[in-house]
Amino acid sequence: MREVAFIKQNKEKWLNFEKTIYNNHFKNPDELSSLYIQLMNDLSYAQTYYPKSKTISYLNQLASAAFQRIYRTKRTKTNRFVSFWKTEVPLIMFDYRRYVLYAFVVFGLFVAIGALSAAYDDSFVRLILGDHYVNTTLENIEKGDPVAIYKSGSNWGSFIGITINNLYVGIKSFLFGVFGGIGTGYVLMVNGIMLGSFQYFFYEQGVLWESVRGIWIHGAMEIFAIVIEGAAGLLLGASILFPKTYSRMTSFKIGLKTGIKILISTFPFTFLAGFLEGFVTRYSNIMPNWLSVGIIILTLGMISFYYLIYPHIVYKKLRTHVAAV
Incomplete structure (x- = not known):
């Protein structure tokens, strides 16, 4: 232009x-x-x-x-980094909060579809998770350690490999928004169905609690971050389909830049989730219940607060300052 x-x-x-x-x-x-x-x-x-x-x-x-x-x-230059996390991202999340809702609804819908499909089709879990994963996990359940598959490999190797994979999924979920949000919906569908069938599989084997107290140590942040990245992708798609008063190209560039900021904001949580999976989840079977549950509540509380509650706090602070001027 x-x-x-x-x-x-x-x-x-x-x-x-x-x-x-x-x-x-x-x-x-x-x-x-x-x-x-x-x-x-x-x-x-x-x-x-x-x-x-x-x-x-x-x-x-x-x-x-x-x-x-x-x-x-x-x-000032010294507080630009701080203001990005403290003010800019929360205001963006508040302004585009409806896309977070859309992402959660889409993801939740496919989680339910995955669970129901696994319940009514005995072959569905193997189709989604693969025979190797299912067979290995069944063997681990018989040995009394349902989540042993997450203990393979070294701490650092698992951390790096898992983090790279999660970053890839998040970036793909965002970038696929260029297809009018349909690509992002596809990524949310794949991950949602996988999660639903995955959890139903453990439920069917009678070890749901063991899976929750182990896998969700890292899964709380990992899954939540994927949904937020999906919200960024839906925003990108909407910027193309609904340019409002902007030209379509200008609207796309604004949506791209805003979405990238949301995407970047998820990276610390993705790194932390990878760290927990590489260094903490593997010890879940020897942890007392209060510790594993405490970690899950803490991690889920942190990311939920930042994306769902803190934006409203920043907005209210903005409103108070505006009224005071």
Whole structure:
């Protein structure tokens, strides 16, 4: 897009935001939060495609004023990393929270389909999990250690291999959103059906509790992160299908950049899940129940808080600051 067209397309929005910040003409907090995120997207777009333009200076000044007025802080290079995790990602998650809901609904639906299919078709589990996994796990159940398959290999080898695989799944789930979200839906379907049939298999063998207290030590963060990455993919697909006031290409670029931020935010949880699977899950059979359950609650609580609760806290803080200005 030529710079003139870019300015013409967004001029009214920028002037509206400028009036909001400098003249205390504050709008509904939902609109203000959304407008701020759009402004940051426009600034990033201008920095990429018009690096020598005066538009960057204008947007930078406006963004700086908005940040200081809304958050009462100074924007410095030293806190940019912190502000990304503390403020930017939570506001994005709040603004696009409906996609998180969509991802959970889609994933949950296919988990149920996987479990029901396993219940009514004796061959379904082997079709999804493979004969080797099923046979090995059955042998381990007879030996009294249902999750022994997760103890093979070295700690570091398992950690690295598992983490790389989970990163691959997450990135694929996001990037497949370019197919109008259908590709992301496919990834959520595959993983959901696998999880549903997997858990039903352990239930059918009478060792559901043993599987839960072992596998979900790392699975709580791993599965939750996949769903969040799916939400980023659905957002990307929606940016293509529903560009709103933007051109389709501009909407796609904004959706891509926003989705990448959500994707990156899941990486620490993916690394931690890999670490737990490589170094902790293998000892689940000798752990007391209170410890394994405590780890599951802690890990699930951490990631749930960050993506489901903390965004509302940041938003309420924004609303309080807006009202106080």
